[in-house]
Every structure is written in C-alpha cells, then in structure tokens.
Amino acid sequence: ETGVTQTPRHLVMGMTNKKSLKCEQHLGHNAMYWYKQSAKKPLELMFVYNFKEQTENNSVPSRFSPECPNSSHLFLHLHTLQPEDSALYLCASSQEGIDTQYFGPGTRLTVL
Amino acid sequence: AQSVTQLGSHVSVSEGALVLLRCNYSSSVPPYLFWYVQYPNQGLQLLLKYTSAATLVKGINGFEAEFKKSETSFHLTKPSAHMSDAAEYFCAVSEGTGNQFYFGTGTSLTVIP
Numbered sequence: 001e002t003g004v005t006q007t008p009r010h011l012v013m014g015m016t017n018k019k020s021l022k023c024e025q026h027l028g029h030n031a032m033y034w035y036k037q038s039a040k041k042p043l044e045l046m047f048v049y050n051f052k053e054q055t056e057n058n059s060v061p062s063r064f065s066p067e068c069p070n071s072s073h074l075f076l077h078l079h080t081l082q083p084e085d086s087a088l089y090l091c092a093s094s095q096e097g098i099d100t101q102y103f104g105p106g107t108r109l110t111v112l
Numbered sequence: 113a114q115s116v117t118q119l120g121s122h123v124s125v126s127e128g129a130l131v132l133l134r135c136n137y138s139s140s141v142p143p144y145l146f147w148y149v150q151y152p153n154q155g156l157q158l159l160l161k162y163t164s165a166a167t168l169v170k171g172i173n174g175f176e177a178e179f180k181k182s183e184t185s186f187h188l189t190k191p192s193a194h195m196s197d198a199a200e201y202f203c204a205v206s207e208g209t210g211n212q213f214y215f216g217t218g219t220s221l222t223v224i225p
Contacts, residue, residue, distance in 0.1 A: 004155070042116075043202070043215040056212070090155055099144050099163070099206050101213060103155035 002026050004104035006091050012110045013081065021076040021107045023091030030096050032074040034066060037088040037106070049074060050096060081111045114139045116205050118216035126224045131175075131190040133219045135203035138184060145186040146204040147177055150218075156202060162186060173197070198223045 004025045013019050025032060034046040048056035049068040063085075065077040074091055088108050092101040119134040137143055144163050148156040160171025167179045173196075177188045186203060203216040 006155075040121075040217070042217050043213075045213065048212075092156075100146070100158060100161060102158070103148075105153070105155045108153075 004091060004093055004102055006089075006104035006107050008107060009105065010108045010110075012112065013078070014112050015081060015083075017078075017081075019078045021078070021089055021091075021109075023074040023076075023104055025072055025074075025091075025093035025102070025104075027093055027102060028095070029093040029102070030071045031094045032068060032071070033092040033094075033101065034074065034076050035090040035092065037090055043090070047076075078109075081109075083111050085109065086111045114143070114205050114207065114212075114214045116203050116214050116216040118201075118203050118219050120219055121217065122220045122222070124222040124224055125193045127195055128192050131188070131193045131197065131221065133188040133201050133203075133221065135177075135186045135188065135216060136184055137186060137203070137205045139205055139207070141207050144206040145177075145179060146206070146213075147171065147175070147186075147188050148202045148204060149173075150200040150202065152199075159188070159201075193221075193223045195223050195225065197221060 007022045030051050032049045036044045046060045047066040052068050067075040088106045090106045091104040094101045115138045117136045146161045147159040149159050150156050160169045162169045162179045170176045175190045200218045200220050202218045204213050206213050
C-alpha cells in the first residue's frame with residue numbers, strides 16, 4: 001500500500017468500550033499526527049509525534065491515549081468516550097523540515 | 113499566534129464558471145500556506161502550497177492560488193469549474209517549523225450543472 005492508511009474506516013462504540021484506531025504511513029516520514037474533524041469546526045490537532053516522541057498534546061482528554069511504537073505506526077486508544085467525541089479522526093504524516101502533511105482517509109467514529 | 117479565515121462556508125458555481133475560494137491568514141512570520149481538498153468520506157488531499165517562492169502557485173486539477181502579502185490573502189481559483197470539483201476545501205497556514213498547522217473551517221463547493 002502507498003500513502004497513509006487508517007483502520008478501521010468506520011467504528012461504532014458504546015461509552016464503556018475500549019477500542020483503538022490504527023494509522024500506518026508508507027512514505028518514510030518521521031512525524032505523525034492525529035486530528036479530530038467535527039462538523040462546522042476547524043480541524044483540531046490532537047497529538048504530534050516526531051521520531052516516535054510525543055511533542056504536542058493539545059489539551060486532549062485522557063480518554064484518548066496515543067501510542068507511536070515506530071515512525072511508521074500511530075495508534076489512538078479510546079476508552080470511556082462521550083457522544084461528543086463522535087467525529088472523523090484523521091491521521092497525517094510529514095517529513096521533519098518539510099512542512100507538507102499527507103493525510104489518511106480517516107476513521108468515522110460514532111459513540112452511542 | 114496564527115489563524116486562518118475562510119470567507120463563505122458554502123460556495124455554489126455553475127459548471128464552467130470561475131471558482132474563487134477565499135482565504136485570509138494572520139501570521140507573525142513569513143507563512144507557509146496550503147490548500148487541501150476533501151472529497152466525501154476521504155481524507156485531505158494537498159492541492160497546492162506556497163513556501164516563499166513564486167507568489168502564484170499552480171496545483172493539481174487546474175487550481176491555482178496567489179499569495180498577496182499586503183492583503184494577507186491566499187485565495188484559490190480555477191478558471192472553469194467541473195462537476196468533479198464539488199468537495200470541501202481547506203486553507204491552512206504554518207510557520208514552517210514545529211509541525212503546527214492551523215486550518216480554516218473549510219468551504220464547501222457545489223457545482224451546478
């Protein structure tokens with residue numbers, strides 16, 4: 001596969017469930033990002049990883065827990081989410097020093 | 113701090129007509145500017161970017177944008193709209209370091225046959 005892939009593409013979960021979103025980039029980049037996209041709102045940057053180290057955490061609730069085991073993979077672990085967490089979650093990657101971000105197709109999350 | 117304003121959350125044009133999507137930014141340093149397009153149920157795809165070279169930037173699918181420092185604008189244009197251009201368009205700004213992107217709220221483009 002090429003580019004940035006995300007799985008699953010759709011996820012429905014209850015508020016007590018635990019689930020994980022997965023992102024994989026095949027571009028040789030060393031920075032990866034999680035964004036939340038809600039209707040009528042700007043994209044919200046959630047987390048940034050550079051060379052597997054987390055460099056940004058924009059006041060994201062602890063029910064979202066990122067994990068970056070290597071520069072190609074990024075996970076977002078979800079636990080006891082709220083209905084307002086329903087959104088499209090986008091993963092992106094970039095090369096350090098080169099600003100362009102490349103996005104995956106997103107995971108459409110619905111919290112019941 | 114940086115920010116992006118996209119004027120008009122919805123724009124409708126007739127097929128074959130000029131497309132103009134507006135973007136204004138604020139930045140304390142020379143910015144890097146981007147336009148992304150998002151089709152339904154897909155992620156964001158880079159259309160074009162400005163990184164302090166030529167002020168008129170050409171992108172994919174016939175789109176182009178002009179950086180105007182005096183107006184702090186980076187409007188996106190296409191001479192002739194095609195039905196396949198119907199999508200959500202996002203303007204973004206970055207300082208070029210620190211991995212921080214700031215996105216606008218998006219403009220939904222409808223193309224009328």
